[in-house]
Amino acid sequence: MWKLKTKILPRLMASLLLFCLSDLALAHGERAQQAGLRTRTIQWFDTEVYPRNAKINEIVTVKGRFIPSKWWPKHMAQPDGLEGAAYLNVGVPGPVFVRVDSRVNGVPMIRSTTFEKGREYEYEIKLKARRPGKYHVHPVISIRDAGPIIGPAYWVEVTGDPADFENKIETLTGQVIDLETWGMDNTIFWHTCWFLVFVAWIGYWFRKLPVLMPRYKKVMVLGEDADQLIEFKDMVVGAVFFVFILTAIGGSYLWAQNEYPITIPLQTGEVEVIPLPEPPVIAEVKVNKARYRIPGRSFKLDLTVTNHGDSPIQVGAFYIGGIRFMNPKIITGAIKEEKGDLIAPDGLTVNTPPIQPGETRDIVVFADDALWETYRLTSLIYDPDSRFAGLLMFYDEEGNRYIKEIGGGMVPVFT
Ligand SMILES: [Cu+2]
Numbered sequence: 001m002w003k004l005k006t007k008i009l010p011r012l013m014a015s016l017l018l019f020c021l022s023d024l025a026l027a028h029g030e031r032a033q034q035a036g037l038r039t040r041t042i043q044w045f046d047t048e049v050y051p052r053n054a055k056i057n058e059i060v061t062v063k064g065r066f067i068p069s070k071w072w073p074k075h076m077a078q079p080d081g082l083e084g085a086a087y088l089n090v091g092v093p094g095p096v097f098v099r100v101d102s103r104v105n106g107v108p109m110i111r112s113t114t115f116e117k118g119r120e121y122e123y124e125i126k127l128k129a130r131r132p133g134k135y136h137v138h139p140v141i142s143i144r145d146a147g148p149i150i151g152p153a154y155w156v157e158v159t160g161d162p163a164d165f166e167n168k169i170e171t172l173t174g175q176v177i178d179l180e181t182w183g184m185d186n187t188i189f190w191h192t193c194w195f196l197v198f199v200a201w202i203g204y205w206f207r208k209l210p211v212l213m214p215r216y217k218k219v220m221v222l223g224e225d226a227d228q229l230i231e232f233k234d235m236v237v238g239a240v241f242f243v244f245i246l247t248a249i250g251g252s253y254l255w256a257q258n259e260y261p262i263t264i265p266l267q268t269g270e271v272e273v274i275p276l277p278e279p280p281v282i283a284e285v286k287v288n289k290a291r292y293r294i295p296g297r298s299f300k301l302d303l304t305v306t307n308h309g310d311s312p313i314q315v316g317a318f319y320i321g322g323i324r325f326m327n328p329k330i331i332t333g334a335i336k337e338e339k340g341d342l343i344a345p346d347g348l349t350v351n352t353p354p355i356q357p358g359e360t361r362d363i364v365v366f367a368d369d370a371l372w373e374t375y376r377l378t379s380l381i382y383d384p385d386s387r388f389a390g391l392l393m394f395y396d397e398e399g400n401r402y403i404k405e406i407g408g409g410m411v412p413v414f415t
Contacts, residue, residue, distance in 0.1 A: 035380040038321035040389045043067040049154035054129045056160035063124040070118040071389035071407035077145035079115045091138035097127035119275030129158040152322040282309040282402040283394040293413040299367040311396035312354035320390030325367040344369035381412035
């Protein structure tokens, strides 16, 4: 007993201490996902969640774009091909919203689809506020056999009286039903019914206690025939239960068939989504070296860039694992919209003037910010393959954006 106490007490104290010291856990594990997974699966960008304050019944829109990475890990399930299956979802804690519409490139996303690696997609999800509270709303793409890939989030505060929530729809037969209460009576009736059957059945066999040990003794110790323990009355009761249950199941099927003659099965097929048109390659990029300097939280990229366009281009931003490192010389006025917004407004430094049309030049790009650490992307260096991928955003003089996904091996620098 004493030994048990000595083990449990320190553990209890430690958990209590950790609980007191830790920040209030408001997010839901997005940082826990492996860094390699976050940088090399879905490249999320242009994520918008609005309005950030909504009343019950109001529509909240989650929209943006993504590119399934060309550097998608080989050991993971794929988003494309014959085996691939992907599903657009939202990450919120529980049924606090009702999804009224979701689309990728305009195609309704009620079903699963496949996404081609390296191609661009645009999504939009409409959510109806259902429960008051403050929620971190993420776009999510669930990949079959790989799990959910979580995108960047924004906080949405829902206010109002939950009793005002309305969720009425019109069925294909023209009937208007309230999904919040639809079929509730039936559900309660059948649960109660089967629970009572269960209680009656168990109650019959256990009506005289004790039951198990005396019977066990009779059969195993005294050698009586087990079949003799079941009396004629027991068989009659068993038969009555058997007939009642079969009649109840069969009868309810007939009743449901009669009450709802038109039904369609749950839909589980797959839809095809055509990627957005491939833009012309304006910036051709070769990654010569990628290093992460741990003490400085500094990511250094040595690149060879060729400008195939007719206007000078410059690197304006680098997006990796949902974090946006902005070059303040190109993108002015970028701000952190809220605490936890994954943006480093002046996190990107480019050591060179814009690249002229037709020119090929070696450039160095630095992405420095504490976000590497706070968002736990630094764990990339502990991955067995230490590979990264991210989106380089080039801008020309008119402000047109050209997106180029880059990737490769990353070498950590410890001093
Ligand atoms: Cu979150």
